[in-house]
Amino acid sequence: MATVALPPRHYLNNGYGIASWLLTRDHKRIALLYLAGVTFFFFLGGAMAVVMRLELATPAGDLVTDETYNRLFTMHGVLMVFFFLIPAIPAVLGNFLVPIMIGAKDLAFPKLNLFSWYIYMIGGLFTVYSLVTGGVDTGWTFYAPFSTVSSTSNVISTALGIFITGFSSILTGLNFIVTIHRMRAPGMTWFRMPLFLWSTYATSLINVLGTPVIAITILLVAAERMFHFGFFDPRVGGDPVLFQHLFWFYSHPAVYIMVLPAMGVVSELVAAGCRKPVFGYPFVAFASLAIAVLGFLVWGHHMFVAGESVYSALIFSILSFLVAIPSAVKVFNWTATMYKGSVSWETPMLYAYGFIGLFTIGGLTGLFLAAVGLDVHVTDTYFVIAHFHYIMVGGTIMGYLGGLHYWWPKMSGRLYNEGLAKLSAGIIFVGFNLTFFPQFVLGYLGMPRRYHAYPPEFQVLNVLSSAGASILGVGYLIPMLYMLWSLRYGRLAGANPWGAVGLEWTISSPPPTENFAETPIVSWEPYEYAPRVESHVA
Amino acid sequence: MWAGTPLFPERASTMAWRVDALYFFLIAIAVFFSVLIASLIVFYAVRYHRQTPDAVGARIHGGLALEIGWTVGPLLLTMVIFVWGASVYFAMARPPDETLNIYVVGKQWMWKFQHLDGQREINELHVPVGRPVKLITTSEDVIHDFFVPAFRMKADVIPGRYVTLWFEPTKPGRYHLFCAEYCGTRHSGMIGEIVVMDANAYQAWLSGGASEGSLASAGAKLFADLACNTCHRPDAQGRGPVLEGLFGKTVTLTTGETVTVDEKYVRDSIRMPAAQVAAGFQPIMPVFPETLVSEEQLLELIEYIKSLNALPQVQSR
Numbered sequence: 086m087a088t089v090a091l092p093p094r095h096y097l098n099n100g101y102g103i104a105s106w107l108l109t110r111d112h113k114r115i116a117l118l119y120l121a122g123v124t125f126f127f128f129l130g131g132a133m134a135v136v137m138r139l140e141l142a143t144p145a146g147d148l149v150t151d152e153t154y155n156r157l158f159t160m161h162g163v164l165m166v167f168f169f170l171i172p173a174i175p176a177v178l179g180n181f182l183v184p185i186m187i188g189a190k191d192l193a194f195p196k197l198n199l200f201s202w203y204i205y206m207i208g209g210l211f212t213v214y215s216l217v218t219g220g221v222d223t224g225w226t227f228y229a230p231f232s233t234v235s236s237t238s239n240v241i242s243t244a245l246g247i248f249i250t251g252f253s254s255i256l257t258g259l260n261f262i263v264t265i266h267r268m269r270a271p272g273m274t275w276f277r278m279p280l281f282l283w284s285t286y287a288t289s290l291i292n293v294l295g296t297p298v299i300a301i302t303i304l305l306v307a308a309e310r311m312f313h314f315g316f317f318d319p320r321v322g323g324d325p326v327l328f329q330h331l332f333w334f335y336s337h338p339a340v341y342i343m344v345l346p347a348m349g350v351v352s353e354l355v356a357a358g359c360r361k362p363v364f365g366y367p368f369v370a371f372a373s374l375a376i377a378v379l380g381f382l383v384w385g386h387h388m389f390v391a392g393e394s395v396y397s398a399l400i401f402s403i404l405s406f407l408v409a410i411p412s413a414v415k416v417f418n419w420t421a422t423m424y425k426g427s428v429s430w431e432t433p434m435l436y437a438y439g440f441i442g443l444f445t446i447g448g449l450t451g452l453f454l455a456a457v458g459l460d461v462h463v464t465d466t467y468f469v470i471a472h473f474h475y476i477m478v479g480g481t482i483m484g485y486l487g488g489l490h491y492w493w494p495k496m497s498g499r500l501y502n503e504g505l506a507k508l509s510a511g512i513i514f515v516g517f518n519l520t521f522f523p524q525f526v527l528g529y530l531g532m533p534r535r536y537h538a539y540p541p542e543f544q545v546l547n548v549l550s551s552a553g554a555s556i557l558g559v560g561y562l563i564p565m566l567y568m569l570w571s572l573r574y575g576r577l578a579g580a581n582p583w584g585a586v587g588l589e590w591t592i593s594s595p596p597p598t599e600n601f602a603e604t605p606i607v608s609w610e611p612y613e614y615a616p617r618v619e620s621h622v623a
Numbered sequence: 624m625w626a627g628t629p630l631f632p633e634r635a636s637t638m639a640w641r642v643d644a645l646y647f648f649l650i651a652i653a654v655f656f657s658v659l660i661a662s663l664i665v666f667y668a669v670r671y672h673r674q675t676p677d678a679v680g681a682r683i684h685g686g687l688a689l690e691i692g693w694t695v696g697p698l699l700l701t702m703v704i705f706v707w708g709a710s711v712y713f714a715m716a717r718p719p720d721e722t723l724n725i726y727v728v729g730k731q732w733m734w735k736f737q738h739l740d741g742q743r744e745i746n747e748l749h750v751p752v753g754r755p756v757k758l759i760t761t762s763e764d765v766i767h768d769f770f771v772p773a774f775r776m777k778a779d780v781i782p783g784r785y786v787t788l789w790f791e792p793t794k795p796g797r798y799h800l801f802c803a804e805y806c807g808t809r810h811s812g813m814i815g816e817i818v819v820m821d822a823n824a825y826q827a828w829l830s831g832g833a834s835e836g837s838l839a840s841a842g843a844k845l846f847a848d849l850a851c852n853t854c855h856r857p858d859a860q861g862r863g864p865v866l867e868g869l870f871g872k873t874v875t876l877t878t879g880e881t882v883t884v885d886e887k888y889v890r891d892s893i894r895m896p897a898a899q900v901a902a903g904f905q906p907i908m909p910v911f912p913e914t915l916v917s918e919e920q921l922l923e924l925i926e927y928i929k930s931l932n933a934l935p936q937v938q939s940r
Binding site for chain 1: 630632645652657660671672673674676677678680686689693697701708709710714715716770772776777778782802803804806810811812894898912
């Protein structure tokens with residue numbers, strides 16, 4: 086390791102001016118632009134969660150007014166879902182890795198890729214504008230007729246922000262699909278692709294097929310507010326429940342947009358962390374596609390108590406159980422991969438352990454919600470909040486941070502402080518569980534979501550949750566600090582600090598702008614580690 | 624502080640145990656699989672911890688029997704949960720034949736109750752223990768949700784629709800009522816209490832309230848005041864359909880479709896009369912918007928029309 090040096094020419098020193106970043110077509114630089122964007126929105130959305138948890142430390146609504154509280158949870162949801170969770174892994178890690186992992190020099194449409202980032206930022210600015218000019222109080226779900234008739238907040242500008250940002254998802258999805266179909270290096274067959282690409286591909290399909298529906302839905306809300314068409318207004322024969330169908334037709338698949346890429350990351354982390362092929366590769370790959378397809382057929386499970394007929398509830402219930410199966414298959418395969426592996430305890434693997442454990446709990450509590458007779462009691466309570474935070478935070482953010490720690494040496498050329506990284510992974514795990522586990526109990530007790538004030542018997546559990554949130558907040562701040570620090574002072578990583586296989590580890594860290602001097606010819610299977618070197622340690 | 628913290632809500636309805644039984648079954652499944660996965664991860668992480676920097680794992684690519692096993696096993700298990708959950712849901716969706724009916728109107732941000740005998744309550748509902756109660760709910764503005772954790776009962780209260788819920792309280796006491804669908808600024812203030820009383824106390828409460836006559840009689844008065852009776856006459860000589868004995872029947876519309884005369888059809892016929900005109904009649908009925916007939920008055924009219932049926936008060940108390 087002593088001979089490690091930065092390559093003389095790489096994508097980071099290929100131009101230093103602001104224009105070299107803002108006009109770049111290099112997928113790796115665009116990935117870093119997205120990294121800056123999603124990090125900003127993550128901490129903005131996180132700050133709102135902090136204020137909410139402080140408010141909920143006491144039963145009375147005493148820290149902020151109810152109007153403010155409603156705006157906080159709405160913006161927390163909007164920012165986290167549309168501006169962090171959906172773009173985070175595809176736009177940052179996907180952008181950086183998709184071309185490199187298939188041996189290509191860039192995405193199929195580099196200018197479109199840069200354009201997507203601008204769309205994303207413009208959408209984000211619209212949303213921030215709505216926020217600073219008074220905010221929006223509809224909840225991120227925008228349920229009609231509250232959003233269309235009753236609310237007096239900035240619904241239209243927020244809706245436009247989401248509408249605009251949607252095109253960034255669609256175009257990025259399109260870019261990935263074309264790239265994966267058309268630009269794989271010779272020998273890189275579909276079943277030689279890293280599993281991260283399978284899940285990115287499945288995610289892109291959902292993005293392209295689903296996002297237009299939310300765009301239409303959100304436009305209908307804006308149009309209804311401006312012109313009073315009455316699609317969702319029962320007073321003129323419209324149906325407010327129609328809005329929910331349209332909204333969840335996208336927003337349930339969006340859950341898979343958020344978690345599938347994290348599953349792909351975890352497959353990479355587990356393979357490299359065990360130096361072993363992922364157990365049951367084709368099953369894990371097809372599970373991603375199965376989730377993408379079945380994910381479109383379960384939206385009605387958000388509406389079991391919303392006036393849906395008994396029989397549609399039953400159909401959506403059984404389909405929701407079916408979509409749980411491919412997720413379970415993935416969990417079993419990751420766990421089995423560890424058997425007889427060379428199992429690492431390094432930071433990326435710690436996040437993978439965290440992901441598998443927390444995603445398992447998130448998935449299993451999904452069964453509670455799919456069981457329609459039980460869902461009636463727990464839906465719209467903190468049980469649901471806890472469940473989807475186990476999926477979104479315990480799953481997606483764990484996957485994202487794991488991936489960021491795993492590929493950071495590739496992206497920056499440098500190593501972060503491993504001790505601090507392990508410490509903060511531990512803090513995040515503890516803080517996460519303390520924040521969200523009590524919410525399962527609260528939900529079953531009957532505490533409804535989106536409550537600014539609550540009966541006093543719920544206080545102890547809320548205090549635990551708020552305490553956990555403060556720990557979690559610290560856990561998220563530390564990585565930002567040591568990663569920034571590593572950019573300048575970190576030890577040089579070298580091409581392959583983890584001893585991992587995969588095309589990205591065959592090129593220098595940071596990679597050259599064109600990724601590969603010569604197009605690689607792939608003649609090996611995925612995750613092909615050399616035969617085991619027997620150690621003499623008992 | 625800790626002593627007052629429950630882990631499970633009170634069980635105060637016939638449905639509570641059925642829901643809790645399924646909940647405990649699912650907790651058992653969740654604990655089993657979580658512990659299984661977590662133990663395997665910890666065990667493998669320790670047992671196969673990388674011993675030398677260059678060590679690689681065994682070249683194992685998969686196993687078909689395992690894949691089939693952990694696909695089919697969970698599939699069968701989830702189908703058991705599905706059937707169980709569905710059976711509980713069926714029981715929730717089907718009220719018994721004999722119920723005590725109460726109308727509920729949600730509005731930002733309060734709950735209004737109308738008893739058939741004419742008592743009205745706000746944010747507090749008195750019911751007797753041991754009798755099935757059916758709530759017929761609607762909203763004046765946005766979507767609300769009627770949630771009583773102790774009864775394991777919840778349903779969205781939707782403007783323009785009549786959603787029904789039912790429960791049979793098993794234990795006298797006061798229980799939380801929450802609005803569980805976000806409805807605007809004071810959503811968390813849209814709360815109340817269900818007061819379950821034993822039979823004697825309930826009778827005392829019923830007779831104590833200053834009643835202005837039954838809901839149906841209020842509807843009858845309104846029916847006359849709005850001059851509905853000039854067209855809807857019992858002798859079939861009016862310009863509108865005879866309403867006596869109509870509720871619950873199926874009628875044919877001018878379009879050839881058929882509809883059942885339920886609460887929603889009556890409501891729609893008053894609010895939007897031109898939308899579903901009964902065959903053989905002209906679309907001449909005037910519109911009665913909220914400014915003329917409030918949601919609560921609509922319920923009085925509905926109850927009056929129900930009372931015109933040949934078998935009076937079949938499904939009321």
